[in-house]
């Protein structure tokens with residue numbers, strides 16, 4: 001952090017005593033300040049999110065490659081998924097092997113890939129994080 005932080009109360013330059021994951025800023029003059037911990041709430045989220053592929057996506061070679069990779073299947077199976085007229089669950093593809101603790105980061109990663117390829121999907125329940 002290189003920007004100066006000015007105290008809201010007295011206008012004095014505040015002291016940044018942040019270290020590692022915690023942010024601690026204090027005004028040397030009036031003592032006003034705050035301390036907080038920067039942490040990613042998604043790390044604590046063990047919601048069993050599911051990612052579904054919506055029907056009607058283009059069956060381009062690129063899309064087939066992406067779907068095959070995400071669903072750990074081959075092109076033929078990926079084509080079937082893209083062909084489906086109803087939503088298809090893409091993640092977790094196999095319920096028995098899924099670990100809910102890693103779902104947020106995996107879904108984030110998959111959702112990012114899908115959205116950058118303009119492939120339509122949805123996540124249930126509502127996914128509150130950016131991807």
Ligand SMILES: [Zn+2]
Pocket residue numbers: 007008009010011012027028029030031032
């Ligand atoms: Zn102050």
